[in-house]
Amino acid sequence: MLTQTEINELINIVGASGVATAPCMMDTYAFYMNPEVLIKDGGRWAPRPSAVVLPASAEEVRAIVQYANRSGLKVKPLSTGFGTWAAASRDRVIILDLKRMNRIIEIDVNNRIAVIEPYVRAIDLQTEVMKHGLNVHVVSCGGNHSVLASATAAWGYGLSGASMGYSGRNLLGVEWVLPTGEIYHLGSAGDCGRWFSADGPGPSVRGVMRGFQGTMGGLGVFTKCAVKLYKWDGPDRWEVTGACPRYVLTEKFPRLAFHALSFPSGQAMREAGYLMGEAELEYSQFRTPMFFMVLGLTDHNEELKAFLDSGVFQKMTRHVLVNAVVGHSEGEFAWKMKALKKILRRTRGVRLPLNVKPTAVQLRWMGRLTKYLKDPLFILRRLPFLQDLANALPLDRRQDMDAYSRMFWLLIRHANNTQGTFRPSQGMFTTLGSFDTWDLGVTQSDWIAEAKKEYINKELILDDEGDLGCGGLFEHGHLGYLEGIGLYDPKNPASVMAAGELVEKGVAASISNAMGVPIAAFGHEMNKRFGPECHHYHQWLAKIKAALDPNDASDSFFYYQTDDNE
Numbered sequence: 001m002l003t004q005t006e007i008n009e010l011i012n013i014v015g016a017s018g019v020a021t022a023p024c025m026m027d028t029y030a031f032y033m034n035p036e037v038l039i040k041d042g043g044r045w046a047p048r049p050s051a052v053v054l055p056a057s058a059e060e061v062r063a064i065v066q067y068a069n070r071s072g073l074k075v076k077p078l079s080t081g082f083g084t085w086a087a088a089s090r091d092r093v094i095i096l097d098l099k100r101m102n103r104i105i106e107i108d109v110n111n112r113i114a115v116i117e118p119y120v121r122a123i124d125l126q127t128e129v130m131k132h133g134l135n136v137h138v139v140s141c142g143g144n145h146s147v148l149a150s151a152t153a154a155w156g157y158g159l160s161g162a163s164m165g166y167s168g169r170n171l172l173g174v175e176w177v178l179p180t181g182e183i184y185h186l187g188s189a190g191d192c193g194r195w196f197s198a199d200g201p202g203p204s205v206r207g208v209m210r211g212f213q214g215t216m217g218g219l220g221v222f223t224k225c226a227v228k229l230y231k232w233d234g235p236d237r238w239e240v241t242g243a244c245p246r247y248v249l250t251e252k253f254p255r256l257a258f259h260a261l262s263f264p265s266g267q268a269m270r271e272a273g274y275l276m277g278e279a280e281l282e283y284s285q286f287r288t289p290m291f292f293m294v295l296g297l298t299d300h301n302e303e304l305k306a307f308l309d310s311g312v313f314q315k316m317t318r319h320v321l322v323n324a325v326v327g328h329s330e331g332e333f334a335w336k337m338k339a340l341k342k343i344l345r346r347t348r349g350v351r352l353p354l355n356v357k358p359t360a361v362q363l364r365w366m367g368r369l370t371k372y373l374k375d376p377l378f379i380l381r382r383l384p385f386l387q388d389l390a391n392a393l394p395l396d397r398r399q400d401m402d403a404y405s406r407m408f409w410l411l412i413r414h415a416n417n418t419q420g421t422f423r424p425s426q427g428m429f430t431t432l433g434s435f436d437t438w439d440l441g442v443t444q445s446d447w448i449a450e451a452k453k454e455y456i457n458k459e460l461i462l463d464d465e466g467d468l469g470c471g472g473l474f475e476h477g478h479l480g481y482l483e484g485i486g487l488y489d490p491k492n493p494a495s496v497m498a499a500g501e502l503v504e505k506g507v508a509a510s511i512s513n514a515m516g517v518p519i520a521a522f523g524h525e526m527n528k529r530f531g532p533e534c535h536h537y538h539q540w541l542a543k544i545k546a547a548l549d550p551n552d553a554s555d556s557f558f559y560y561q562t563d564d565n566e
């Protein structure tokens with residue numbers, strides 16, 4: 001609870017309409033999707049913040065942070081607040097909800113740079129930059145996330161990473177309100193006011209400011225940043241029919257193709273990934289596990305179950321990469337398609353026909369007819385021209401446009417309903433997923449698929465056949481990751497416990513099997529686990545925290561806690 005004097009001080013900075021303390025309002029900032037696995041007592045609520053404050057400028061952020069330094073309060077910023085790591089971790093924390101800072105400050109078309117504030121969502125920025133033939137990297141939680149939060153403070157992996165890298169890589173400058181309240185401009189913006197490099201002049205402090213995963217709001221507040229933009233040769237507007245969530249495009253676009261590529265084995269998928277990377281032919285890409293493939297094709301859980309019961313997908317879609325191929329010219333597009341087909345011939349991959357969606361009944365029959373076939377796609381693998389034929393046949397034009405549209409929303413617009421992805425149980429956990437090589441990604445997803453079996457057999461987590469390895473290749477194969485997702489029942493304590501156990505097993509195996517630092521390796525608990533294994537990085541975090549935040553005014557639970565060094 002804040003005293004009335006403290007509330008008045010905050011009102012003096014942002015005005016009465018920018019300060020909320022009502023308990024019902026505080027609860028909305030304490031309730032997140034699936035916090036059970038992150039909050040160690042298995043509870044469903046994060047701590048209530050003491051207040052939520054809405055600054056409208058860097059100056060107001062600075063004044064709030066300075067006040068926190070004087071009064072013993074802590075601040076915790078959020079941009080869109082998508083996950084539990086945006087929550088307060090204890091009492092006397094004020095949340096800075098940055099939604100009033102929503103300006104695209106500059107789009108520098110010639111140099112392909114955008115300068116933005118925290119509450120510019122990826123979908124907003126993309127809509128604007130596409131008008132200039134440009135595009136921006138968007139992470140796979142969907143277009144609603146804050147580009148700034150992703151670039152400055154948290155992870156950064158998404159489907160466009162195949163050609164655009166990850167968010168930290170695309171950062172070109174930062175305006176940073178330090179935990180003490182000074183405003184600091186990182187990189188060229190601090191030197192000449194131009195936003196083209198986040199490093200220097202002099203030694204780079206990008207590693208201090210972000211590091212690999214980000215500081216999760218635990219080291220001051222980023223109030224502006226610049227991100228790199230990429231060339232976009234696709235459309236800048238499109239007509240649709242239908243209604244949300246099923247908008248259907250009215251036409252396909254030139255030099256823009258989508259594929260679902262099914263490989264006969266994990267090894268073939270691994271090899272094809274590298275070959276496509278070497279040829280630099282993918283614009284976006286997503287390794288789609290079988291269960292999510294079927295989920296994406298169905299509208300409700302009963303249909304999902306009927307599709308899975310047919311047994312067809314288990315045989316045809318165990319090793320699938322979906323991708324977008326974009327050509328800047330007719331010649332380039334033709335070359336990329338030719339290269340893709342050559343790679344598929346070499347790896348025995350199949351371009352699954354997207355122009356037909358069988359019904360549950362048809363699938364049941366298909367399942368019966370192919371019951372004794374190990375690989376029902378073998379004819380398409382043997383005779384690749386049949387793939388061209390199957391894809392070109394005007395089997396079902398509506399379905400064809402529907403599938404093309406779904407791919408467009410997913411791979412280009414990132415309009416994915418992330419939470420809908422977990423509709424079969426409403427509970428999702430993830431483990432492993434170190435951002436490293438594509439090979440290691442596949443190894444990790446195999447490991448977690450095996451580890452999940454015991455829990456699936458005991459019906460503690462949902463039977464997704466084990467392998468929910470999601471992710472893909474980045475920077476044309478130079479980097480890669482697959483995280484191991486699982487679905488649990490948040491209403492069943494035994495299921496919640498099982499999810500927690502699997503996350504813990506993933507952490508232990510990351511260390512014992514040298515599988516890299518998982519995506520969930522952030523914050524208090526994980527520093528203690530991984531620091532001693534990784535060059536004692538937690539001791540560096542201790543030094544950074546002590547130097548930049550002497551009054552402990554940033555709520556750094558998800559970054560570094562003073563007792564991490566115990």
Ligand SMILES: Cc1cc2nc3c(=O)[nH]c(=O)nc-3n(C[C@H](O)[C@H](O)[C@H](O)COP(=O)(O)OP(=O)(O)OC[C@H]3O[C@@H](n4cnc5c(N)ncnc54)[C@H](O)[C@@H]3O)c2cc1C
Nearest residue numbers: 079080081082140141146149150153155156157216217222
């Ligand atoms: C279901 C689900 C799926 C996800 N999938 C992915 C994924 O595929 N790839 C990926 O990279 N991430 C993923 N995330 C994580 C996260 O949502 C993203 O990293 C996202 O880009 C962060 O943006 P946001 O708007 O969600 O940030 P917020 O939730 O607002 O913040 C994220 C973190 O950054 C801090 N922060 C936010 N704004 C600032 C600021 N201005 N200054 C300092 N610190 C700040 C917050 O305190 C918080 O700790 C996923 C999350 C969920 C819940």
